Amino acid sequence: xxxxxxxxxxxxxxxxxxxxxxxxxxxxxxxxxxxxxxxxxxxxxxxxxxxxxxxxxxxxxxxxxxxxxxxxxxxxxxxxxxxxxxxxxxxxxxxxxxxxxxxxxxxxxxxxxxxxxxxxxxxxxxxxxxxxxxxxxxxxxxxxxxxxxxxxxxxxxxxxxxxxxxxxxxxxxxxxxxxxxxxxxxxxxxxxxxxxxxxxxxxxxxxxxxxxxxxxxxxxxxxxxxxxxxxxxxxxxxxxxxxxxxxxxxxxxxxxxxxxxxxxxxxxxxxxxxxxxxxxxxxxxxxxxxxxxxxxxxxxxxxxxxxxxxxxxxxxxxxxxxxxxxxxxxxxxxxxxxxxxxxxxxxxxxxxxxxxxxxxxxxxxxxxxxxxxxxxxxxxxxxxxxxxxxxxxxxxxxxxxxxxxxxxxxxxxxxxxxxxxxxxxxxxxxx
Numbered sequence: 001x002x003x004x005x006x007x008x009x010x011x012x013x014x015x016x017x018x019x020x021x022x023x024x025x026x027x028x029x030x031x032x033x034x035x036x037x038x039x040x041x042x043x044x045x046x047x048x049x050x051x052x053x054x055x056x057x058x059x060x061x062x063x064x065x066x067x068x069x070x071x072x073x074x075x076x077x078x079x080x081x082x083x084x085x086x087x088x089x090x091x092x093x094x095x096x097x098x099x100x101x102x103x104x105x106x107x108x109x110x111x112x113x114x115x116x117x118x119x120x121x122x123x124x125x126x127x128x129x130x131x132x133x134x135x136x137x138x139x140x141x142x143x144x145x146x147x148x149x150x151x152x153x154x155x156x157x158x159x160x161x162x163x164x165x166x167x168x169x170x171x172x173x174x175x176x177x178x179x180x181x182x183x184x185x186x187x188x189x190x191x192x193x194x195x196x197x198x199x200x201x202x203x204x205x206x207x208x209x210x211x212x213x214x215x216x217x218x219x220x221x222x223x224x225x226x227x228x229x230x231x232x233x234x235x236x237x238x239x240x241x242x243x244x245x246x247x248x249x250x251x252x253x254x255x256x257x258x259x260x261x262x263x264x265x266x267x268x269x270x271x272x273x274x275x276x277x278x279x280x281x282x283x284x285x286x287x288x289x290x291x292x293x294x295x296x297x298x299x300x301x302x303x304x305x306x307x308x309x310x311x312x313x314x315x316x317x318x319x320x321x322x323x324x325x326x327x328x329x330x331x332x333x334x335x336x337x338x339x340x341x342x343x344x345x346x347x348x349x350x351x352x353x354x355x356x357x358x359x360x361x362x363x364x365x366x367x368x369x370x371x372x373x374x375x376x377x378x379x380x381x382x383x384x385x386x387x388x389x390x391x392x393x394x395x396x397x398x399x400x401x402x403x404x405x406x407x408x409x410x411x412x413x414x415x416x417x418x419x420x421x422x423x424x425x426x427x428x429x430x431x
Contacts, residue, residue: 062330063092064116064338066319069101073287074356078119081348085341091334105322109133114324116335122155122164122316126390129158135321136161140332143340151387152361155316158390164318165339167349168358171314172216172282173381175289176297180277184299188253191278191302195257198277207257209271209279211264212250212409214401216280219301219312221246222386229397231389236426238401238419247405248415249304254280255409262409283357283378298377300384314385316361319343396429 082093098104108114128134145153152166185191195207226243237243259266271279272292289296301310319339325332349365352358353375359382360366404422407413
């Protein structure tokens with residue numbers, strides 16, 4: 001079963017707070033930026049889209065291990081891709097599932113025992129690079145970063161170093177049950193009318209399925225000009241008026257139509273059981289939706305009145321190059337070749353979009369009208385999204401933010417005072 005978003009977010013931050021997922025990926029972007037313990041196995045370690053397939057041009061032949069923490073179906077697809085790559089090149093790819101990827105990477109890589117690459121969202125980029133866990137492969141890559149959308153290019157770089165290659169994006173959108181909703185709502189007013197129609201808690205019916213963690217709530221915190229964290233100035237914005245307006249918007253417009261328990265599983269259940277017309281969730285949710293035989297449509301998040309637009313946090317999924325590659329050119333060559341092949345092979349990327357709802361960041365596909373309907377719906381939200389900061393301090397923001405929101409939602413605190421206190425707690429952690 002796919003991991004829920006709340007679980008993933010907590011893993012992203014390690015032991016201190018909920019981490020983040022990020023990377024706004026514009027689906028019509030045409031510009032470019034710079035172009036330059038289940039398993040403990042470690043690796044010895046026709047155009048631009050086949051950059052990684054020519055093993056001879058990539059250096060000596062090698063074997064590498066790719067650590068990942070994918071759900072079962074995605075894991076099997078990755079293993080099949082690795083077999084194809086191995087059969088087509090002189091390199092050998094060995095995917096290895098890791099139960100706790102954060103724990104494994106932060107313990108093994110510093111000890112020189114890490115895999116050549118690992119697969120995760122881009123928000124670890126800044127922290128891991130500053131800690132010496134990642135390897136700059138800028139001068140060794142045989143793929144030009146301009147084949148990816150601009151935000152994806154930016155996601156894989158930190159302080160001028162290229163430490164990964166991107167293969168997909170994700171964010172939240174509006175999912176609706178077509179048996180209950182004839183047409184996707186364009187505005188919150190339209191959405192509210194439908195939620196009012198179906199909301200009947202006494203009979204197990206609700207207007208909305210919406211997990212209220214910091215990642216899912218970000219769209220509305222940003223909608224009115226607010227922000228969680230400004231990484232350019234290392235500045236918090238939780239108690240800013242515009243951010244508070246976003247939190248209040250959630251309390252006024254969504255909470256009244258949800259089950260009382262706003263955790264991921266209880267919220268997901270009401271939509272999967274056919275007891276809510278709408279869900280705010282991401283592409284990782286689609287497997288469960290299909291398994292429950294729900295005919296669902298996907299669209300961007302509806303707009304509030306006025307000039308406000310929901311701007312959800314978005315993520316770039318990428319293959320990281322670890323510092324264990326340095327001094328081992330055979331493993332480094334194999335790792336680069338696979339990353340180049342996997343992130344530019346349009347057959348692989350199209351299959352990922354079709355089967356798992358992965359939003360392409362390869363320009364050729366990102367702007368394609370042939371994407372699956374579900375992916376196109378999420379792509380609209382991605383195009384409006386806001387990148388999650390990669391600054392290491394961002395990891396301290398999530399936990400206090402959620403605690404503050406829940407205290408307000410439960411009637412234990414006032415909005416402004418709760419988030420002012422949250423900022424004090426975060427700054428104390430920074431110190």
